Amino acid sequence: MQILQIYENASGKEVLLKAVATAIPAYNMSCFLLPKRVLNQMTKAMRKFWWSSAKDKQGIPWKVAHNSISTAENLHKRKMVADSTCQLCGEHQETTNHLIFQCRVNGSWTSPTNNAGIGWTLFNTDGRIILEGKAAIEPVNSPLDAEAEALRMAVVQMRKLGYHIVTFYGDSSEIYDTLSNSHQASPSSIKGNHCPTYMKDIVNLAKESNYCFGFQKVKRTCNGVADKLAKEGRITNSGYVVRWKNNV
Template identity: 40%
Template sequence: MDLTQAFINSTGMQSKKSAFIPGRLITDNVIITHELLHSLRIKKIKHPFMALKLDIAKAFDKVEWTYVDDVLKRLGFAEKWCQWCRVAKEIWELSHVFLNSDASWIDQHSKAGIGWCLHDASGRYILKGYASIDPTDSALEAEAIALRESLLTLKRLNYRNVTFCGDSLTLYGHLMKVAKLGNQTPSEHAEIQGYLDDIITLAQDSYQFSFIGRKANSIADSLAKEARVNNSSFVVS
């Protein structure tokens, strides 16, 4: 019996048993996976090993156009109406939007908070997200987590033309430098290198990064502080 099978048997995992938990968002699976990987990276384990069983093939919080098109036609909508609906959907997805993210950090032993707010060019609110997270080694690491989680959420929701904004010059300055030079140079801050790798990989489509001042980032800052104080679970609304 190999090591993987022995581990699965010892934890009670079954190939036919669903890993789906009612009330959990599909993004929770991604967060759990990334946090486990990060934990293995920072712990001094000679041979790190983990096994995950995630049901993510069919998610109820992501709807493909083919499904919507089929439903519209079954309801009796004419082909022309279906085409108009698709155009409206694609225009919305291709519109240039902006996301501000921030983190609220106290110290290495306290939970931190992350928050982000999505808006269009005129400042009209579209979407927001926030959560409390486990303690991090620095405010910079919490900022990197906030950016990564907001990016993951927008990828899931199929937003394509997004400028991510934040008030961390170290984080956003590095990402802007990478975008300008076209190559992935290592960061001077090793504690966030894993997050940077994830962010740069996820942002390869049509995402941009921009540094902004603290005053321009007040909404995301308030969301992050509220999430930290209230020990909030992951919320997108």
């Protein structure tokens, strides 16, 4: 782990984790079922490396907690920019939580008897896709159920990969507007929608104190990549595929 000390900036840490740290155990994992304890230790080491402070500098958690990241919102308050709107999505204010990582999510559904599909894409602070996932899932009752399951699976994956600050975006008002207002409340407060079980699962996954997950609705036209992945997953009857993009 001494090589990890070479990279003290965020971009260096990100590249090293994805290009080296996650690749080292790939061969062993293809041959053997590693004990859960070993996997937990690997995840803990990568999280500690990513979230630790650089020498003589405040780390990401401190900056997030003190809202000291130079977001458009903060720059606007200091009268350094005229507009606080995010240049990536063009819809919401560029707050700290909005800026860190954005995950676009969508579901694909045709009927209650056919497999549905889910798709999601994770964007970094430069607006580039760094990670994406897709899968076919068992038949569900409605398009709303497919959307909710897509979101639940995306939240689960972000937790597994150690992303603690993510804003999830989708084009379903019923899901994202409800979660935006309720995800910090008790799961029992989620009422009045057609997929309460999925929604309560999502709230339970997002409410832990070491995660900062947000939920916002976007226009359908802004969710094209995730929609394409969801359709691909459904049409090809794909297993759950998660892959890093080469433009990281």
